[in-house]
Amino acid sequence: MHIVLQPSEVDSSSLSESAPDNTSLEKIIFFHAEQGKPLATPWQVALTRSKMINKSALGKGIIVDCACGSGIQLAAHTAHLQRAAIGIELDSQRALASAVNLQTIAKSMGQQDSQRMNETRVLCGDGRDGKGALESLQTHLDLPQIPEVALLHLDPARPRNSRSHGLDEMAPRLDEVFAGWAPYLSAGKRGPSLLLDLSPRLSHEQRLQVEEMVDLVWPQIDRTWVWTSRGRGRVDRLALWLGSISIPNIARRFVRIPPNLQDKPLIVDGGESIQKGDGAPDKSKRPPRKGERVSLLDAALVESGLANVWLNSVTKSETIHWGVIEGRRPQIHHDHPLRLEGNNHLFVQATGRIATLAHMKLTLEDVDALVKVALDNDFQKLTVRVSLDPEVQPKVQGAIDRQLARRHGKRIGFVVQQPGDEMLLLCVLE
Numbered sequence: 001m002h003i004v005l006q007p008s009e010v011d012s013s014s015l016s017e018s019a020p021d022n023t024s025l026e027k028i029i030f031f032h033a034e035q036g037k038p039l040a041t042p043w044q045v046a047l048t049r050s051k052m053i054n055k056s057a058l059g060k061g062i063i064v065d066c067a068c069g070s071g072i073q074l075a076a077h078t079a080h081l082q083r084a085a086i087g088i089e090l091d092s093q094r095a096l097a098s099a100v101n102l103q104t105i106a107k108s109m110g111q112q113d114s115q116r117m118n119e120t121r122v123l124c125g126d127g128r129d130g131k132g133a134l135e136s137l138q139t140h141l142d143l144p145q146i147p148e149v150a151l152l153h154l155d156p157a158r159p160r161n162s163r164s165h166g167l168d169e170m171a172p173r174l175d176e177v178f179a180g181w182a183p184y185l186s187a188g189k190r191g192p193s194l195l196l197d198l199s200p201r202l203s204h205e206q207r208l209q210v211e212e213m214v215d216l217v218w219p220q221i222d223r224t225w226v227w228t229s230r231g232r233g234r235v236d237r238l239a240l241w242l243g244s245i246s247i248p249n250i251a252r253r254f255v256r257i258p259p260n261l262q263d264k265p266l267i268v269d270g271g272e273s274i275q276k277g278d279g280a281p282d283k284s285k286r287p288p289r290k291g292e293r294v295s296l297l298d299a300a301l302v303e304s305g306l307a308n309v310w311l312n313s314v315t316k317s318e319t320i321h322w323g324v325i326e327g328r329r330p331q332i333h334h335d336h337p338l339r340l341e342g343n344n345h346l347f348v349q350a351t352g353r354i355a356t357l358a359h360m361k362l363t364l365e366d367v368d369a370l371v372k373v374a375l376d377n378d379f380q381k382l383t384v385r386v387s388l389d390p391e392v393q394p395k396v397q398g399a400i401d402r403q404l405a406r407r408h409g410k411r412i413g414f415v416v417q418q419p420g421d422e423m424l425l426l427c428v429l430e
Helices: 043-051 073-081 092-108 132-141 176-184 203-219 299-303 305-315 364-376 393-405
Strands: 002-005 017-020 029-032 064-067 085-089 121-124 147-152 193-198 221-230 239-244 251-256 266-270 291-297 321-324 331-334 348-358 379-384 409-419 424-429
Touching: 002 017, 002 073, 002 092, 002 132, 029 092, 029 305, 029 379, 043 073, 043 221, 043 239, 043 299, 073 085, 085 092, 085 147, 092 121, 121 132, 132 176, 147 176, 176 203, 203 221, 203 239, 221 299, 251 299, 266 305, 291 424, 299 305, 299 379, 348 364, 348 409, 364 379, 364 393, 364 424, 379 393
Parallel strands: 064 085, 064 147, 085 121, 147 193, 221 251, 379 409
Antiparallel strands: 002 121, 017 029, 193 239, 221 239, 251 266, 291 331, 291 348, 321 331, 348 424, 409 424
C-alpha cells in the first residue's frame, strides 16, 4: 500500500535539513530528510542530464522515479520533459522532501498550477511494486485506467564509505525493479526508456553484469553508458541509458559539467561497446625525451574509455604515447601542443614541455637536490604532480615553494614522475 503525497499540499516544517543549491543560478533552496543532503543530485547535474533526453523519442505516459530520494532529478525531468510524474520513496521523510522540492521547482518556473503538476504525486512505499504504485495513483486521481510509463528512472541506494560493493547491495535491486515495472513501460521510437543511475565505483565486470540483467528482460535493447563529472578527476555519476533515451549509435558518452553555471557541458561521444573491453588506452614503454610535451589528463575522461576519442579532436595526426593510464594523473607524451579551444582545457590537469630529466626520488630529503635542478633550469615555481603520501605532499610542496621564492627564476612548471622509474620530469607550463 502506497501513501500518496500531493506536492502542492505538503508542509516542510518537519524536515530537518535544507540548503541552497550552489549549482543553480537562483541558489534554489532544497529540503532533505536527515543525512539526505550528501546523497542529493546537484541541480546543475540533474538539469543537464534531463536536457540530454530527446523528448520526441519517448513513448506515451508519465515519468517514474522509483527511488527518488530528495526528488531533485525527478523535478528536473518533469520541468524539462513537461510530463506528469510520480516519485516513490520507502522513507517517509525523504518522500516528503521530494514532494516539497517538486513544488519548489514548479513555483520557480511559474508552473505550480500546470496540468502536469496537478497530476504529479510522490508515493511513500515500495519502489519495486509497479502495479501497486500505479493502482494507487489511478485511484487517487480517479483515472479510467492505469497510466503507462514513458520513462523509468532508478537511482538505487548503495553502501556509503565503501570503495566497492556488489550489485546485490543496491536497494532496490535492479532485477526486482525490472520485474515490477516492465509490464507498464510504453514503447517509444526505440523501445521502452530507462535511465539506470549506478555507482561510479562499479567495475568493468559489474557493468557487464548489469547489461546481462537488462538483456534478460529486454534482449539487445539499445544502450549508452554515460559518465558525468564535475571535475577533480572524479566520476560523479555513472548511468546506463536504455531504449529510446539511449543515444543512437553511441556506446559511450562523457559529460563534463563546467564550473561556470552559464556554460554548456562538454560532451565526448564514441568508443566501443563495453562488451569489447573497458576502453583503456595501451600503455607505452617508450622512455621520455627532453623537449617533448607531457600532459596530465582528466582521470574521469580516461575512465570512460573516451580519452583517445577526445585526443583525436584536439590533435593533428599526432602519435600519443601513454605513460600512465590509471590513478589520479593519467599521463601522455606527445610532440605538438594540444589544441584546447573553448573549454577543452577542462580535460587537462596540466600540459607542458620537458625542460630536463632528473634521476632521483621525490621525498623531503630530496627537495634540496630537486630545487638545485629547478634553479639550473630557471624555474621560479614548480608544482608537484607526483603521487605522494597525503601527509608528505604538502610538506614537499611547501619546502619547494619556500626555496624557490628566495631566487629569481622565470619559468613556471610542474614535476611528474616517469612510471616504474626513479626519474622526475621537470616540465615548463604551456
